[in-house]
Amino acid sequence: MPDHADMNVHRLLDLDNGWVDRRIFFDRGIYEAELERIFARCWLFVAHESQIAVPGDFLTTYMGEDAVIVARGRDRSINVFLNSCSHRGNRVCFAEAGRARSFVCNYHGWSFGLDGRFLAAPQQALYERCSSFDPNRLGLHRARVETYKGLVFATFDPDAPSLADYLGDFTWYLDVVLDNDDGGTEFVEGCIKSRLKCNWKVPAENFVGDAYHAPWTHDSGARAVFGRGVWMAPDHESYQANINGHGWEFGLDGVGNAAALGYREIVEHLRSREPAVAARLGNERARMVGALSSVTLFPNFSFLPGHLAFRVWHPKGPHEIELHTWSMINRGDPEHIKEMYRKGVMRTFSPAGILEMDDGENWEHATQTNAGFVTRTRKLYYGLGQGSQCERPPFPGNLFANQFNDANQRAFYRRWANLLSAKGWADVPAG
Known part of the structure; x- marks a missing residue:
């Protein structure tokens, strides 16, 4: 697999003369780089606002191969976060869409809010004895969210331009x-x-x-x-x-x-x-x-x-x-x-x-x-x-x-x- 830090795929394209190398469609290393530098970097469409009309409405989808939850918070904000428990990585929500007050992992019962925030764990007192236990670090990883006239977009890149600049x-x-x-x-x-x-x-x-x-x-x-x-x-x-x-x-x-x-x-x-x-x-x-x-x-x-x-x-x-x-x-x-x-x-x-x-x-x-x-x-x-x-x-x-x-x-x-x-x-x- 090529080193993503030094990947130069321009050599596979001669767009001035209209030629494209077929390797861009099957090379596994190129695909892994796409997950990192395109799907984890760009603004991706995740929902239409009508699909999450009221607080508690949610749907599950993907950003690249990262499973995510799109949920309408109690304050009516739209939240997008990884659909993977911060405890052992299990998928937190298996439903395609619905309405919920929180999301609970069926492996160990850890629960998370409509904004992905960690809420509680069974027998949490056991964890609270551990010096490294910090509830603020245990929430589901959040993406940036912006909308354009009903369309909801998200990106995991904190350095990405605004959606307005991305769309131009x-x-x-x-x-x-x-x-x-x-x-x-x-x-x-x-x-x-x-x-x-x-x-x-x-x-x-x-x-x-x-x-x-x-x-x-x-x-x-x-x-x-x-x-x-x-x-x-x-x-x-x-x-x-x-x-x-x-x-x-x-x-x-x-x-x-x-x-x-x-x-x-x-x-x-x-x-x-x-x-x-x-x-x-x-x-x-x-x-x-x-x-x-x-x-x-x-x-x-x-x-x-x-x-x-x-x-x-x-x-x-x-x-x-x-x-x-x-x-x-x-x-x-x-x-x-x-x-x-x-x-x-x-x-x-x-x-x-x-x-x-x-x-x-x-x-x-x-x-x-x-x-x-x-x-x-x-x-x-x-x-x-x-x-x-x-x-x-x-x-x-x-x-x-x-x-x-x-x-x-x-x-x-x-x-x-x-x-x-x-x-x-x-x-x-x-x-």
Whole structure:
């Protein structure tokens, strides 16, 4: 395993010419460095505020491979801390979600508050005779927590920049889905969980900018929904935008992705709202609300703005992920529209979904074929769209013409390499 202190993965990338070394998808040492320098360093999505609406509400999830609890405290603060007892390391909470007054480890009965603070231990007087016993040091290790318009993020790095700096001007794009209505957003109750045998970067880079696969990969699924294949003319007005490794690829067609949910009522609902959204966010963002598009917030939080399908690619080793999927909706939408979004996401992007099966098969084979010795020596080409950078007010960030492009994927891997090669956040360039 390489020494993380001196890891320079830039040598594995030639992004100026569009080449990527396959070792980044299977090398165990690189993966361990990712856990340390990306997943223990970056701001990671952990919950939507609607999932922990009242004091005592909690859910369990992961930050990299670190199991964590996300809980709403009695003072309504949001707390994120390791789901591992400070006594013998057992998992403290096994439930996926619920409401609790405290968390009690089932090994020795140690209990912890909604903020992770140590509360008590059975026969605690025995411990109090020990000179090293200090309740203040026995709480569950806490992460920093910040939110953006309903989305909850956490990081274990005390030196990480603020969430506002981490997101940068990418919030302009996030507001397309998070702030197009006065009432804000909420997650539909429930989470779809599944496992895929692929490297976490493969689906993350797919969502950050791979519109190119859709007309081919999803042709049969689109025919099942529409009676025709995916139509994405390469010359229609479309773009890729990236900031700090976060990427959004999009057209300005208005309802392309939303239509794939299979409900005409959703399309009509979005079209009826377009004037109000335009008044709130401007004409360009109003045309992006349901458009053909996909997004990844670096490193592993992705969503489809048109579908409102949100997902996290949790790494489980170099060759496997656990995928968590939700549907997000506007809180003020009619109940029948919310139900259509819920069913539409299950129909398209669930383990049995007509589009998810296409993607999952490709992602698994794109990872597993790297087992071959000779295959590993052949670099992968990411050169599409070189020289396509442009300016188009009011779109901020690094903008590129045509959503059929590898520009966002190149930016994703540049951010990846910068983080792995840096000893601390002071060494990580923005952009």
